[in-house]
Amino acid sequence: MKFKSLAIFLIISSFFLTCILSIWKIMATLQGLSFNNLNITTIFLIGILLSLAFVLIGNKINHLIKIFLLSFIFSILYFYSNEASPYWYIFGVFLISLLFTNKLKKYSMQSLKEDFISEKVIFDFITFFGIVFFAFVILFPFYIMLVTSFKTQIALLVNPLDFSLDITKSLAELFKSYFVIFETYNFGRYILISSAVSIGTVIVTLLFAIPAAYAVARLNFFGKNFLSTSILIIYMFPAIVLVIPLYTVFSQLGLRNSIFGLLIVYTATTLPVAIYMLQGYFKSIPKEIEDAGIMDGQNWFGIILKIIIPLSLPAIASVALYVFMIAWNEFLFSLMFLDSPKSFTLSRAIQYLSGDAETPRQYLMAGSVIVTLPVLFIFIYFEKYLVSGLTAGSVKE
Amino acid sequence: MSDSLSKLEKRTAYTLVLPAVLLVFAIVLFPIFANVWISFKDIELKDIRIPEPRAKKIVKSISENQSELKIIYKLRNSSLIQEIRNVQFQDKFPTNVSPINLDPRCNFQSKKVVCNFGNWQAKFRENFEITIQNNNGEIIDKKIIKSQKPILSGKADNPLLTTNFTLENFKKVFYENNFVELLLTTFYFTFFGTVGAIIFGILAAQLVNQNMQGRIYMRGILLFPYVGPVVALAYTWTLLLDPNSGTLNALLVNFNIIEQPINLLGQKYITISILGFEFKLRLALTTVIFFEIWRYFPLVFLFVLARLQAIPQSLYEAAEVDGASPIQKFIHITLPQITAIISILFMIRFIWNFNKFEDIFLLTGGASGTRTLPINVYQQGFAVSDIGMGSAVSIVIVMLLLSFMVIYFRLIGKRANEV
Structure with missing residues (x-):
């Protein structure tokens, strides 16, 4: 029994160490180091030795000294069993093994006798390294996007795995792709159009949604229940089934290729979510405050303007940011309605750029970085508001 | 009161x-x-404009002293399929200028030529001429004549509003469109995309929930794919997966995991042999599904995490005392607490994946076996330019959606209030 849990412990811990070191090796390869072998078996075996040494030593020496000693030995073994590698890489290996051995702290020959220890070991390691894994999988494409935009066409062709940034180059050379897409491909204009459409959508949506949400939350009228259920159903309906009729009607009305047309469509498609999110918040405002307003002789307009809006600023902010992101990221309608480069939004412009097979990929990625950065900045900065917005507007994207 | x-x-x-x-x-x-x-209409992209009469004006000198000018109007019906009824034409001329030998369809009064051209068939074209002269024999300024644009009007049916209907579109949808494969692809994509996103979402939520220190940061990072613009993300993935110079293939070849680069987005099938059995996997479709999972598991993660954080810690402590294993805790405490939210998320994601257009369009354009119903709407309506057919496919989507929603409200609609 004890042997079994020890074996499971060794295998699991070493497996995760191998995974992390492989990720490290991949990242190093992308910095231009030429590794040709992941050496999984070797690392796995040394990893088992490391874990075994750790539990065998137990509490005989100070934990800190122990992990430094073991990591040092591990790094040396790693160095000799692997391809030639620079010292910074080995230093990284040393740090990873430090982290790893520190993680092993709670395990000893004693603790391996506990109930369900093998399950606990698995859960423990999955929790820790699973997060590293998820973070890697999520961030890797973003990393590739960013570094590709700084490379040149030739460098990418010579070694498609070398994503290291040449810091000796001047800034102008490093940001060359960005200069090109602004000068040759007119991205300044697209940024302006995208911002205008998105901000316009936010303003118009709020203008329509706040009164409607207030009525749904507070007033009694015939058809209210029908309205609130149909809001839910409407935003289940996909943009793709709206496209053909809207396209034909917009063509006849001359609304294609116009920012105004896009604005109407974005507003209408985000309104249900906005109303749904806002009315939920309005309901949570105590009714007594409004009654006081009515006593003071305020009409509905005054109540909304002077009581409801100031009290629900956080909710309005989250709706605004959420609508902004939907409008900024929107692609389908801009693909359908905009054919003239004069009225492209950023997303449509990037798609147009990619239509030409000759367009170097670093330009495409520079464009992608430009369209992604504002959204990510807004998201990171206002995460708290946005997460509540996302949870409330759950189904819209 | x-x-x-x-x-x-x-x-x-x-x-x-x-x-x-x-x-x-x-x-x-x-x-x-x-x-x-x-x-229900037989209508194509080029037919959607309302037919209108058009005229292009060309001014030519015919005499030396330029007191006479010939004006040619190139008249045409803008539509190739519809007639325009009762076309009226009007053009203005400066003072002292009058037409000679005016066409019998027209008359001249108060400096205006007004013509009644009657009905124009589809594709109608005519070169209509008016010769004008200055009554005092002075030179006529060509520029003034040119700058005056003729006004045309006529009655035409809006091709969208005519009442000739046909069932042809639906026949084509079901019989000539590989409908069964289309439906299967759509369901394959939808089902695996949804299930994958839910599994990864639960896993990520479970992980992040265990790990106290980095919870806020991890929550932010994990949501990146969900909030990022689809265009940027799809092209980054295309670049990553490219068979010739993509990073993923280059890495796999570099570490000798595969011998030849795999065209993950351009190859319909790949044959995998496991234990002597050969499987044919829809490669491009699977890749697209992975992209879909990558992009949408964060949503599931977010909701499940919120739910997990609301589970009272005392439940786990009690289980600990009873000697429950981690797996038992997950199955008997965590899982029952999240089934409600999972069932709702399943339906929501199912419906949204079913309607997914952008992701597939940007990654493969619907090629290599990734043609789903929404992609087909676009292809029929805008690539083949058959608007009627595209609409018919849209109707099929709406019908299927409505039936999903009925099932949704029947099965779990009541639970929605509990969450």
């Missing part, structure tokens, strides 16, 4: 709600019904 108050309340409510309702009706609900109409 209270009666008039409630009347006032109602009136206010309608004033507040109406603008939003009207807008949503015009842009969201109206098109859904309009689809039904269009789907």
Whole structure:
């Protein structure tokens, strides 16, 4: 029994160490180091030795000294069993093994006798390294996007795995792709159009949604229940089934290729979510405050303007940011309605750029970085508001 | 008193709600019904403009002294399929200028030539000429004549509003469109995309929930794919997966994991042999599904994490005392607490994946076996330019969606309030 849990412990811990070191090796390869072998078996075996040494030593020496000693030995073994590698890489290996051995702290020959220890070991390691894994999988494409935009066409062709940034180059050379897409491909204009459409959508949506949400939350009228259920159903309906009729009607009305047309469509498609999110918040405002307003002789307009809006600023902010992101990221309608480069939004412009097979990929990625950065900045900065917005507007994207 | 108050309340409510309702009706609900109409019509992209009479004016000198000019109007019907009825033509001329030998369809009064051209067939074209002269024999300024644009008017049916219907589109959808494969691909994509996103979402939520220190940061990072613009993300993935110079293939070849680069987005099938059995996997479709999972598991993660954080810690402590293993804790405590939210997320994601257009369009354009129903709407409507057919496919989507929703509200609609 004890042997079994020890074996499971060794295998699991070493497996995760191998995974992390492989990720490290991949990242190093992308910095231009030429590794040709992941050496999984070797690392796995040394990893088992490391874990075994750790539990065998137990509490005989100070934990800190122990992990430094073991990591040092591990790094040396790693160095000799692997391809030639620079010292910074080995230093990284040393740090990873430090982290790893520190993680092993709670395990000893004693603790391996506990109930369900093998399950606990698995859960423990999955929790820790699973997060590293998820973070890697999520961030890797973003990393590739960013570094590709700084490379040149030739460098990418010579070694498609070398994503290291040449810091000796001047800034102008490093940001060359960005200069090109602004000068040759007119991205300044697209940024302006995208911002205008998105901000316009936010303003118009709020203008329509706040009164409607207030009525749904507070007033009694015939058809209210029908309205609130149909809001839910409407935003289940996909943009793709709206496209053909809207396209034909917009063509006849001359609304294609116009920012105004896009604005109407974005507003209408985000309104249900906005109303749904806002009315939920309005309901949570105590009714007594409004009654006081009515006593003071305020009409509905005054109540909304002077009581409801100031009290629900956080909710309005989250709706605004959420609508902004939907409008900024929107692609389908801009693909359908905009054919003239004069009225492209950023997303449509990037798609147009990619239509030409000759367009170097670093330009495409520079464009992608430009369209992604504002959204990510807004998201990171206002995460708290946005997460509540996302949870409330759950189904819209 | 209270009666008039409630009347006032109602009136206010309608004033507040109406603008939003009207807008949503015009842009969201109206098109859904309009689809039904269009789907029964034989109509193509080039037919959707309302036919209008057009004229191009060319001015030519015919005499030395330029006191006479010939004006040629190139008249045409803008439509190739529809006639324009009762076409009226009007052009203005400066003082002292009058036409000679005017066409019998026209007459000249108060400096205007007014013509009645009758009906124009589809594709109608005519070169119509007027010769003008200055009554005093002076030079006529060509520029002034040129700058005056003729006004044309005529009656034509809006091709969208005519009442000739056909069932042809639906016949084509079901019989000539590989409908069964289309449906299977759509369901394959939808089902695995949804299930994958839910599994990864639960896993990520479970992990992040265990790990106290980095929870806020991890929550932010994990949501990146969900909030990022689809265009940027799809092209980054295309670049990553490219067979010739993509990073993933280059890495795999570099570490000798594969011998030849794999065209993950351009190859319909890949044969995998496991234990001597050979499987044919829909490669491009699977890759697209992975992209889908990558992009949408964060949503599941977010909701499940919120739910997990609401589970009282005392439940786990009690289980600990009873000697439950981690797996038992997950199955008997965590899972029952999240089934409600999972069932709702399943349906929501299912419906949204079913409608997914952008992701597939940007990654493969619907090639290599990734043609789903929404992609087909686009292909029929805009690539083949058959608007009627595209609408018919839209109708099929709407019908399927409605049936999903009925199932949804029957099965788990009641639970929605519990979450």
